[in-house]
Structure formats: C-alpha cells, structure tokens
Amino acid sequence: MKLLNKFTIGAGSVALALFIYAGLTYMFTGYGFRFDIGWLLTSLNPYMWAGLGVAAAVSLSVLGAAIGIYSIGSSILGGGVKAPRIRTKNLVSIVFCEAAAIYGIIMSVVISNGINNQSITTKETLMSDYRGGYRLFGAGLTVGWSNLFCGIALGVVGSGAALADAQNPTLFVKILIVEIFASAIGLFGLIVSILISSGSKVGKS
C-alpha cells in the first residue's frame, strides 16, 4: 500500500482545512490569544511529561526490536529450509535486536526512578520540577526513537545476511560488521538519554 494513497490524501486535506478554518475563525473574532502554546506547556503537569517519557522509552524500543526480530526470523526460517546450516549462526542477529529492546527497558527504569512525590514550597522547586519533567520526557523520546530505527535497520540488514549466508557462507561475517554499526546507533540513543536524565527528577527523592 502506498503511503500517499487516495484515503490519506483525502483525510489529510480535510484535517488541514479544518485546522486553517479554526485558526482563521479565532484570529478574526479577536480570540487569537487562546491559541497559546505557553499555556499548554505550563499547564501540563510535569508528571505527565515524565510518564510519557517512560512510555516512549520502552514502547518505541520494543517496536523497533519487534520489527527487527520478525524480519530476521522469517528470513532465517525461509532460507533454513534448503540450507539448514544457517539456522544457528544467524540467531546472533536476533540477539542484536534484543539489545535494542534492553536499552529501552534500562532507560525506562532509570527514568521512572526520577518520579517522586511533589512538595512545592518555593518557586525554585516548581521550576526544578518542570525542568525534571521535560528532561525525563526528552530522555524517553531519545532512547525510544533511536532504538526504533536501530531495530528497523537491523531487521533489513539481518534478513539480507541470512539469505546471503544461505547462498555463500563466507558472506555472513562481512555482513555482521554492518550489523554492528547498526546496533551502535541504538547505543548512541542510550548514552544521550542517560546524560539527559542523570540528576533530573520530579519532586523530592
């Protein structure tokens, strides 16, 4: 299915038209001040931001790992019918994918440890809570999206590795080097996420 088929173009243009109509109505009736991003950001509780960070960390990483595992797994099964020797060697590609999911769960545990009871006494504690919320949200998004694309990359490369190994056994080790680079990008997400989330918390510990 193409992405830009008739259904998505239709739905997208209806949504855009409604949005423009709503925006122009607010503007011309003098209620333009209601479109207030600052209000939106400050009225959302920092707990929500931190909670979304936890969710993004584990769910997006697991999605990436799942895409990787099914891609590689189905190719191993197909190629393993006529070339049974590839079955065990190619499981190492699946272990790489699993590592992407593990980064996600590590970060979600670290982020959720930063969520504590709020007790707001001064302006500084309020600001520190907001800062903590945003930082934990950023940490979760970072590791989630990095590991999503890491898993997708590992899936495409790993399934190619399985099929190439079935044809010519010397190719597997060479393609494994590409997979190492693919899993490194997941690691980058983990590192940046640890840097952001270290020391940040919502509420007192």
Next chain:
Amino acid sequence: MFLDVLFNIDNGYLEGLVRGFKSGILKNQDYINLVQCETLEDLKLHLQTTDYGNFLANEPSPLTVSVIDDKIREKYVLEFQHLRNHAVKPLSKFLDYITYSYMIDNIVLLITGHLHQRSVQELLPKCHPLGMFEQMGAITVADTSASLYNAILIDTPLAPYFIDCISEHDLDELNIEIMRNTLYKAYIEDFYNFCKELGGPTGEVMCELLAFEADRRAFMITINSLGVDLPKDERSKLYPRCGKLYPDGLNQLSKAEEYDQVKMIAESYADYRPLFENVGTNPGDKTIEDKFFEQEVKMNLNAFMRQFGFGVFYSFLKLKEQENRNIIWIAECVAQKHRTRIDNYIPIM
C-alpha cells in the same frame, strides 16, 4: 521504506524459500557432466547428485525424453504450487497473474487440437498444469470465439482480456494464432500495470522484465509474419505496448517488410542491438531466439539482486523453465546420438 520494513511480515518466509530453490538450479559444472553422458540412464544418474535427487526412481525401465520432461516439469510446478498455497495478497494475486499465461497457452492448445480432430481426453494431459482452470474440457464445444467467451471463459480470470478478440468468425488456424497473441498482449499489459501499481522493488524489477518480454514478442511476431499474408494494421494490433519499443519502434516494426529492416530498427535501441548481431542459421551461430533466451536468463538472474520484492518468484519460475529446456535439449541429443549441437543449451549460473 515501508515496503522494505513490512514486506517480511507476509512474504519473508516465502522469499527465503524461493531463494533456496534457486540455489538448487543446475550450475555450469552440472551441465558439463550431463553433456558427457552417453545414454539417458547416465543422465538420470548425474541428475541424482543434483537437487533433483531420485525423481526418476519409479519410472519403468526404458526411459524416454518425454518422461524426463514431465517429471522435471512436475517438480517445479509442485514448488510453485507450494509457494502459491502459502501466499497471501498481494503475493497471491501476483502468482495468479503468472499462471494466466499458461492458461492462454492451454486454451489455444485445446482449440487447435480439437480442430485437428483430437479428443479432449488426449489433449488434457498435454496441458500445462499451472494453467488449469475448471471447465477446461468444455472448451472444445465452442465454434466461434463469441460462443467460447459466453459459455466458458467468462467465468475465468481471463475474461477481461477477451474484449478485443470476440468476433463471429469461426475459429480456424490463423485466427487462433491471432487470438493467442491478442490475449497475450492484453494479459502482459495488465500484468505490467499491476506491477507498476505495486511499486517498490517489485515494480522496478518486474517492469524491466515485462518490458523485455513485450519487446521480444513484438520482434518475434514481426519476424514470423514476414512471409505470411497478415495485413499491417492487424500486425500492429498484436504488439504489446508496455515495452521500450512503444511508440516509435512499434510503428516502424509494423511497417517492416524484410529481416534487414527489423535489424535496422533494433540498431537504434542500445538494449536490443547486441542481440541482433552475429545471428545466423549456420551450425556454429546462435539463432535470434537463443540470443533472446540468453538475455532473458541474464535479466532473471539480476532480479535476485533485489530483496523485499516479488520479482524473485517470477524469475525463479522462468529460470526453472529454461533449465527444463536445457536438460531436454541435452537429453534429445543424447537419445538420438546426434551430438554436434549438444552445446547449444543456455548456461544459467
């Protein structure tokens, strides 16, 4: 990107399986061994060491070439049917499209056989197994193409291809060939549009392969109708329009009267110019059909370089057919002990 990522959900296993089948195709070394055989029993022995295994084990003792042909075809038909049974849309629709060309051949075979007073029982086993559909036996009842369509073909998947060839003329020799080519033209254009709509690696690989097939049909129709009394506009209605020759090359081909003119038309297309060079009917030369087969094998092997596409399924079937033709050519030369042209098979890998 989405095509690559989501392809393996439905089709990953089958793609891996078909690549495994392709690695069992006979290599050059196998052909060298087969060419050195003295009898068909030797041939059977050599084939046992390849992917074919003991497929001729249960056949009664004097082996004939037609038995070997049937068993080889049975093997790759079984593999194709296994793939088709495990496929879901859109791969299932793609594999169905591949079988329509065999249906067209079967219909023409049955009608031609009926015209030569052969019975349906004799003809049905000769039909290609991939092109079977219900009510095949009832085809011989029809006299004109209109009644053929209304009675039988309207229920088959080939119904939309018949729009251009319904007429009240009786089905005779020349009309059958015209009907076959008209049907095939409608089928290949439909298949081309389907692949183009699928897009991605499938579209890129299949559109190349089908464009080559369409142009090859155009050239062969022209060359075969050079001496025959076929009016020019009839001829141009048989050319498929989905190839590289459309529209200029097809216009020129429809006006060609001699072989040299056809060769000159091919000179202006870089893909087809090398196919027409060094062609002849002397014992050492290759014929134009051989050159087309060689080019087809090369393009089909290239289709395996793309992952996450359906081109591999089509190419696998075509390569197995070519292997079938090669083995039968060698078997015929061995059986008749006429070994001068035994090396005229098309090597695949």
